[in-house]
Structure formats: structure tokens, C-alpha cells
Amino acid sequence: MSALATETLNSLGFAKPPSQTRVVVAMSGGVDSSVVAAELAREGYDVVGITLQLYDHGAALAKKGACCAGRDIHDARRVAEEMGFPHYVLDYENVFRDAVMDEFADSYLGGATPVPCIRCNERVKFKDLLETARDLDADCMATGHYIQRKMGAAGAELHCAADTVRDQSYFLFSTTQEQLDYLRFPLGHLESKEDTRRLAAKHGLPVADKPDSQDICFVPDGNYASVIEKLRPGAAEPGQIVHADGRVLGDHAGVIHYTIGQRRGLGIGGLSEPLYVVRLDVEAKQVVVGPKQMLSTRTIPVREVNWLGGGGFADMQEREISVKVRSTRPPRAALLRPLSETEAEVELLTPEEGVSPGQACVFYETGGTRVLGGGWIWRGR
Known part of the structure; x- marks a missing residue:
């Protein structure tokens, strides 16, 4: 690419004015995606905000720190109104349950420790939402993820965020090359979250001081087992806690309450050595524990x-x-x-x-x- 051609590209990499560049922004209602939308709108891009309603989780609707619930939809809508661009809410509850929540429950019941945020990006946000963006004739889709998209010799590459504390590359590894060609991550170059909040304050956004989400969105209290029991009633079966050497040390109420490497909350106190969960045997309904070196x-x-x-x-x-x-x-x-x-x-x-x-x-x-x-x-x- 010539130096002249490079100079004519706008900040999203297109050879046309921002006003002729449509970008769909995936808006969760948090400060990150709100800043992305506000910055692009201020630069003159044709911004369309979209928020996905992924679940309806009673207590989560009024809980700070849970994304994509009622409060967050309201916050995203307010930002769009403040910045003067259209905003739409799409009901993806059935898709989200089928593609993310069901696998989450089944994985735990199978003795695994799933990462539903990756599946959500892979199967919902970067699949169905991205297709919606294409249907709207958007040139690209932008998100508030902390990761960088850089152009290399063979095309778009995925790189860690400048802020190593906020880097979200682990959760975006399954992004395909085709998706990467279409996606943009405007926050990836920022040095800290404080930079993001300063931009939010500069734009006068109502979410500038909103707390970050900490939990999995459909598990806002961190109690995975209770969610799994709701999704799969009666699936958690009791069994035994067994030492790797074969000794039976106690009982448990279901393998869904344990993860590999867990030490606390095993309910087998009084032993001379610290023990960790080293294996979950679902078929035998056993939580197998052993010394740290077995991990x-x-x-x-x-x-x-x-x-x-x-x-x-x-x-x-x-x-x-x-x-x-x-x-x-x-x-x-x-x-x-x-x-x-x-x-x-x-x-x-x-x-x-x-x-x-x-x-x-x-x-x-x-x-x-x-x-x-x-x-x-x-x-x-």
C-alpha cells in the first residue's frame, strides 16, 4: 500500500470519510462499549448501537456488575440518546441459552470447568450479531474489548491489549480470520482503564463511573451450582470424596460444586496434609483429592x-x-x-x-x- 493510500484511510481503516462509514457498535451498557460508540459518533461515523438481551435473570436485573440485563439495556439506550445515534435491542435469550448456558451446565456436570464468555463471543456476538451488522450494511463492527487488531504482512492480526491488566485476548482466541477482518477494537491501545473513564467523562456519559462487571453475566452472584441446578434439575448427584490412594474421606452433594485445583470448602478437615481436587470422576460420582504435586x-x-x-x-x-x-x-x-x-x-x-x-x-x-x-x-x- 502506498504512503498516499495510507494517508487517506480513516481511523477504522476505510478509504472514505467517517460520515460514509457505517459501524455497528456492540453495546453492553458498560463504560467500555459506551466510550467506543461515543468516540466513533464524535468522529462523525454513521454509528448504530445494538444491545443483546441475553437472559432474564430475576435478581440480576437490578444488580450492578452484571451485563446485558435490564439496567444495562437502559444505560446503553441513554448513551445513544446523549450522542444522537440509533440504538436497537435484540432478543437473543433463546440463542444464548442454546449456544452458551446449556453447554455451561452440561460441561460442569461432565466434570469440566467451562469458560462461557468465550463461547458467547464465538457463538453469539461474533456470529449472529456480526451477521446482523452485515445485514445493516455496516462496514465493520466495533466492540469494547481490550485487545488490538493490527495489520500485518498477510492481513489483520490479533494482538494483546496495551494494558496487560485489562487484556482480554484469552477470551477472544476463537475469533476467526474472517471475523477479524470485519471487527474493530478501538480501546486496545489504551494504557489503562482510567484512560477509558476519562474519555467517558469527556463525553459526559452517564456510565462514566459505572462499576465493571465481575461475574459471568448469568451467574451474577458467583454461585455456579445454583444456576446449573436450575438448568438441569436433579442432575447433581451425591457421591464420595476419595483420596487418590483409594481412601474414602467423606461425601459430597455433586461434582458441580468442585473444580480442579480447589482446596477450600472440601469438607474433609482434620487431615495432616493439605489436599486439592485433582480429578472429577463423573461416572463414579467421585471427587478425587490428593497432594498439590498431583496437580x-x-x-x-x-x-x-x-x-x-x-x-x-x-x-x-x-x-x-x-x-x-x-x-x-x-x-x-x-x-x-x-x-x-x-x-x-x-x-x-x-x-x-x-x-x-x-x-x-x-x-x-x-x-x-x-x-x-x-x-x-x-x-x-
């Missing part, structure tokens, strides 16, 4: 791989990368071995503790910020 994992099987690193994934040779096995952990050095277009084996150079089926294993460029994709951790064959 150490070096080899991780992953499937449903989404590869953003270019070229055919299955044809790639073993490659040195960095990986995250939990959103809150820093990337660790690893070797990536493709087994097929959608399956791989990841070997951690330093063992990790508490690697759990159902979590994501996200691939990063060694020593860089580029997100190369990722996959879902499973138990293997």
Missing part, C-alpha cells in the same frame, strides 16, 4: 483449535510458542505439535498446576504480543 501437568491435549498464525495448521511442524491455560496466568513457554487441523498437543516446558478440562489453552507468539489462536483443553484419548 502438576506438562502435556495438554487441545481440540477445536482456531489457528490465526497463517498457513495450514496440520502441515505445520512443532513450534515454540507461549500459552495461557487460565485467563489470570501469564503466558508460559511451550511446544505446539499439531495433530490435525483441529487438534494438537501442547508440551509445557515448565509444568503448570490446576490445568482443567473445559478451560482454554491460548497460543501466543514467543516474545511478542500476537495471538496465534488456541484450543479447548480436554482429557485426551
Whole structure:
């Protein structure tokens, strides 16, 4: 691309004026997406705000910190009115339940530890909502995620946010190349959340001081088990808490109450050594506990791989990368071995503790910020 052509691109990367560039903004009602919409509207873009009603969760409707509920729809609408652009609310409750909530419940019942926010981005926001944006003849769709989209030699690339504390790359690894070509993430370059709040205050947005959401949106009190019991009544069956050496240590009310690596709240006090949940045996209805060293994992099987690193994934040779096995952990050095277009084996150079089926294993460029994709951790064959 010539220097002249580069100069004529607007801030979203299109060779036309902002007023002729339609952008759909996914608005959750929080400060992040509100700032994106306000900034783009102020720059003169043809902004259309869309909020998805994903669930109707009684107490959540009036609870601060839960997204996409009644309060948040109201807040998104107020921002649109303040900034003078159209705003629509789409009822996606059935889609969200089928694509996200049901799998969340079934995964827990299967002894896994799911990450529903990734599935929501993958199956609802970046699929159905993105298609709606195309139907509206939008040139692109923008979100308030903290991640960067950069142009590389072969096209759009996904990179970590400038603010490592707010970086959401772990939750967006399944973004496809086609989606990435259409998406924009205007907040990814900001150095801190305070920068976002300052922009909100500059625009006089009513959500400038709104607290960040902390919980999974349909689990606003953090009680996963109660939600699963509502979705799958009677599915949580009691069983035994068993030591890895075979000793029966106690009883439990259902494996849904436990996660790999859990130490507190096991209800088996009085033992001489600290014990952790090392395995959930759903068929035997057993929560298996053991010493901390049993949590150490070096080899991780992953499937449903989404590869953003270019070229055919299955044809790639073993490659040195960095990986995250939990959103809150820093990337660790690893070797990536493709087994097929959608399956791989990841070997951690330093063992990790508490690697759990159902979590994501996200691939990063060694020593860089580029997100190369990722996959879902499973138990293997």
C-alpha cells in the first residue's frame, strides 16, 4: 500500500470519510462499549448501537456488575440518546441459552470447568450479531474489548491489549480470520482503564463511573451450582470424596460444586496434609483429592483449535510458542505439535498446576504480543 493510500484511510481503516462509514457498535451498557460508540459518533461515523438481551435473570436485573440485563439495556439506550445515534435491542435469550448456558451446565456436570464468555463471543456476538451488522450494511463492527487488531504482512492480526491488566485476548482466541477482518477494537491501545473513564467523562456519559462487571453475566452472584441446578434439575448427584490412594474421606452433594485445583470448602478437615481436587470422576460420582504435586501437568491435549498464525495448521511442524491455560496466568513457554487441523498437543516446558478440562489453552507468539489462536483443553484419548 502506498504512503498516499495510507494517508487517506480513516481511523477504522476505510478509504472514505467517517460520515460514509457505517459501524455497528456492540453495546453492553458498560463504560467500555459506551466510550467506543461515543468516540466513533464524535468522529462523525454513521454509528448504530445494538444491545443483546441475553437472559432474564430475576435478581440480576437490578444488580450492578452484571451485563446485558435490564439496567444495562437502559444505560446503553441513554448513551445513544446523549450522542444522537440509533440504538436497537435484540432478543437473543433463546440463542444464548442454546449456544452458551446449556453447554455451561452440561460441561460442569461432565466434570469440566467451562469458560462461557468465550463461547458467547464465538457463538453469539461474533456470529449472529456480526451477521446482523452485515445485514445493516455496516462496514465493520466495533466492540469494547481490550485487545488490538493490527495489520500485518498477510492481513489483520490479533494482538494483546496495551494494558496487560485489562487484556482480554484469552477470551477472544476463537475469533476467526474472517471475523477479524470485519471487527474493530478501538480501546486496545489504551494504557489503562482510567484512560477509558476519562474519555467517558469527556463525553459526559452517564456510565462514566459505572462499576465493571465481575461475574459471568448469568451467574451474577458467583454461585455456579445454583444456576446449573436450575438448568438441569436433579442432575447433581451425591457421591464420595476419595483420596487418590483409594481412601474414602467423606461425601459430597455433586461434582458441580468442585473444580480442579480447589482446596477450600472440601469438607474433609482434620487431615495432616493439605489436599486439592485433582480429578472429577463423573461416572463414579467421585471427587478425587490428593497432594498439590498431583496437580502438576506438562502435556495438554487441545481440540477445536482456531489457528490465526497463517498457513495450514496440520502441515505445520512443532513450534515454540507461549500459552495461557487460565485467563489470570501469564503466558508460559511451550511446544505446539499439531495433530490435525483441529487438534494438537501442547508440551509445557515448565509444568503448570490446576490445568482443567473445559478451560482454554491460548497460543501466543514467543516474545511478542500476537495471538496465534488456541484450543479447548480436554482429557485426551
